[in-house]
Amino acid sequence: MIRLALPLAIFALLLGLLLTGLFTADQRQIVQSPLIGQPMPEFSLPLLHEPDTELTRADLLGQPFILNVWGSWCPTCRDEHPWITRLGQESPATLVGLNWKDERADALRWLNAFGDSWDIQIMDYVGNTAIDLGVYGSPETFLVDHEGIIRHKHIGAINDAIYADLVQRIDQLIAASEGRS
Secondary structure, X not given: OHHHHHXXXXXXXXXXXXXXXXHHOOHHHHOOOOOOOOEXXXXXXXXXXXXXXXXXXXXXXXXXXXXXXXOOXXXXXXXXXXXXXXHHHHOOOEXXXXXXXXXXXXXXXXXXXXXOOOOEEEEEOOOHHHXXXXXXXXXXXXXXXXXXXXXXXXXXXXXXXXXXXXXXXXXHHHHHHHOOO
């Protein structure tokens, strides 16, 4: 009996440590993007609604913007969507959707079903731009200043607390861009 109890006790201890780490870790502290403070990588991607037209990084310069990485295949993106809708309606910053590794027809069907509050939708079918951005998974949200510098990255779905933080950061970026000479 003691021979069985010791391995069981060790297993229970390890399981307890794992669960403690999972439920107490602040993901924003664990994963820091090396791109914070760096220029957003160059890209040229087709618009989702107009695939013959491409958008580049240079097209977005001049005003702060929010870049949200999403996919129709992503269940967490569906959970996050009410917050994206709210950002699209309330934020003065341009909201850019980066549809990642998705079929165009699937993305359009998803937008028709759930709504499209993004100001601009670009397609990254191959995924190279997402790789350049260091995307771990979808959804991810980046705040980029008027000069194209990445100022913040959030990994995972936006919720009430994250939304409030993003709005505050966006307001700061807009104020900084308006104060430039």
